[in-house]
Amino acid sequence: MNPMRLSALRESGRRTAVVGLGVAAVVGLAVSPAQAASWSSSLSGVSNGFESRRWSDNGGATNIEFTGCTSDGSVVNVTLHKDLSFQPDPYYSTASFTNCFNGTNATSSGNWGDHGSGSYYFSVNDGSSYRAWVRTLSVNY
Incomplete structure (x- = not known):
């Protein structure tokens, strides 16, 4: 050839x-297949109304976990919010995290159902004067 x-x-x-x-x-x-997204961080001395970073969610349940908590009080209250432009942000139920105070590897978690797609964040200890420290936090959505 x-x-x-x-x-x-x-x-x-x-x-x-x-x-x-x-x-x-x-x-x-x-x-x-669609993959769930997540991110991890920690908290150091956050106080009343601290807002986490925002994340974009396409819909589905949200799970927030705190591992290894310390605080001026005995509980860390976590509230999920949807970040809306030009109007008040709606908030969803508040989870009271107490188990994470039982040692550096003890975990507390809160689960929130599907609130649609959008930008979300959580706040800590709204209406409380307590500060909180969290060794590891995870947000799964």
């Missing part, structure tokens, strides 16, 4: 393979 023709066939085969892999990658991304 002519070496020039063989080279052209190889180049054509390479292009077909690259296009095929590209299509497979796009199809794989389109049909992959």
